[in-house]
Amino acid sequence: MxxxxxxxxxxxxxxxxxxxxxxxxxxxxxxxxxxxxxxxxxxxxxxxxxxxxxxxxxxxxxxxxxxxxMQLPITPQDVIPLLLEGPRMEIGERLVRMILRVTASAETREPMVALIRSAMTNEQAAAMFREFISNALLYQVADRLQVPHLRVEAGFAQMFGVIMARYVLRLEPMASATHDELVVLLGPTLQRYFAPEGPD
Amino acid sequence: MxxxxxxxxxxxxxxxxxxxxxxxxxxxxxxxxxxxxxxxxxxxxxxxxxxxxxxxxxxxxxxxxxxxxMQLPITPQDVIPLLLEGPRMEIGERLVRMILRVTASAETREPMVALIRSAMTNEQAAAMFREFISNALLYQVADRLQVPHLRVEAGFAQMFGVIMARYVLRLEPMASATHDELVVLLGPTLQRYFAPEGPD
Structure with missing residues (x-):
């Protein structure tokens, strides 16, 4: 300076x-x-x-x-309380809305997409992403919610696929769907994965 | 010769x-x-x-x-009859099993993963993948099953995410889960997307 x-x-x-x-x-x-x-x-x-x-x-x-x-828009420390607060019956909807909100703007989305791109083409970046996403995010969420790790990973896979289809592959009508349309479609999926003690 | x-x-x-x-x-x-x-x-x-x-x-x-x-291991012409034959109530399980079977061997999986990698890093490849996956596969399946395109894309996103998590990111326990475990977890998700006239 x-x-x-x-x-x-x-x-x-x-x-x-x-x-x-x-x-x-x-x-x-x-x-x-x-x-x-x-x-x-x-x-x-x-x-x-x-x-x-x-x-x-x-x-x-x-x-x-x-x-x-990595210029990620949210930290695990932000996400986890947001998931835990509010009714467990609405956790699927809450999670879908949060992910859609965070990825809606290119400014916050692009660093995440860059990280994923690296992870998909470079084994060193894949290891870094795998370790972060597992230990700092998915396992933490699973353990706090007392949900098996595999179920949380199924939910991660659903939303990972949606973000890729919507913003990278830009499949239509997925790319143009509103948040409300996607919440109706995806909310019950995440709800079932994250609250397995409910009706399956 | x-x-x-x-x-x-x-x-x-x-x-x-x-x-x-x-x-x-x-x-x-x-x-x-x-x-x-x-x-x-x-x-x-x-x-x-x-x-x-x-x-x-x-x-x-x-x-x-x-x-x-790209000679994909299965063509849309193979997939569509397989999806349409058999009870509609079991279409989710049928679809999950088929995708897991086709991606289980590295020999058939690698061409698909290469295609996806390219689509994620190169706009020309993304356009090619998008056109193929939409027009030759997803819209065909959706129209034959009379399911909205968006629902079929949600199912695609789920399985796309699972294949990426399992074979590219190699998240555990997803990477080591058996086909039966994954069918129990993912079958109902695909069933709900592909047979929306059933209980939602």
Whole structure:
């Protein structure tokens, strides 16, 4: 930054706007190289040449760094309470609406699609995506809801397929369907997967 | 071929029926590994151990090789009667079993995965995939079953997501689930989409 004092010694400036960006750049390198599971806050801090406390200060957790580094619009910490609050009978509809809302704008959708594209064409990116989506999201949701992991993955597969069909393949009429049409169609599917104690 | 002259020198025989088949086999391997964009006529020729000019002679362009190599394991003409025969009440299970059976072997799965990879990273391939999947498959099935196109696309999205999660992302436990487990989970979903006149 132009306003930095001339006498500042070289090296990272804790708290500057750049530091955050430099941590994210370092995090992208570390996640790409090690995958999600083996990456550590300490390793990311070392790569960025900052103190680990500073990484925690900016991003709280490893999940937080990952979602920021990949420019994902929502973190697992946002999603999980949203799913758990409100009636269990309406969890399918709530989940479908949330996913449609988050993916509706290109600005929030594109980083997710970029991550998926990488995961589909590059085994290293696939491992990173697999570890993140399993351990930081799907298993967490499944365990909090006491639903078998396989059922949550079936729900993930349904919505993954819908987002791909709607925004990447752009199949019609899927691409032009309204949120309400899709909630009517997909809500009961997700409801059945996520609330298996109900009528099957 | 048994009728080839004894004096023929070793190596590929330009113009023989085998050469064309060998180029297609090589093309499927190269497309599955590299996707559409990164595969080259030269790379396919190298894989098939033939001269690139011969590949151009048979298939003109990379697009030409791609469409010929796509020989999907089942054609819409195979799928549609299979779906229509047997009780309508069991169409969901029939469909899930058929898709799992067709994708179970890497040999038949790889061409499809290559096609999907290309569709996700290249707009030309996406358009080709979109046109094929809509007009030759999904709309045909929907119209024969008198089901709205959107419902059939929701079923496609479910199974597309399952195949991606199982074989490309390799999420566990989805990747190791048995066909029977997946039929119990996914059959009712497809049944509901494909037989909307039943209980919803």
């Amino acid at each position: 132009s306003g930095t004092p001339a006498k500042r010694r070289p090296g990272r400036r804790p708290g500057s706007a750049d530091t955050r960006g430099e941590i994210l750049t370092a995090a992208r390198r570390v996640f790409a190289e090690k995958g999600f599971d083996k990456a550590t806050v300490r390793g990311i801090a070392r790569e960025a040449q900052v103190d680990p406390a500073l990484v925690h200060h900016y991003f709280d957790t490893k999940e937080g760094i990952f979602t920021a580094a | 048994s009728g080839t002259p004894a004096k023929r020198r070793p190596g590929r025989r330009p113009g023989s029926a085998d050469t064309r088949g060998e180029i297609l086999t090589a093309a499927r391997r190269v497309f599955a590994e590299k996707g559409f964009d990164k595969a080259t006529v030269r790379g396919i020729a190298r894989e098939a151990q033939v001269d690139p000019a011969l590949v151009h002679h048979y298939f003109d362009t990379k697009e030409g090789i791609f469409t010929a190599a």
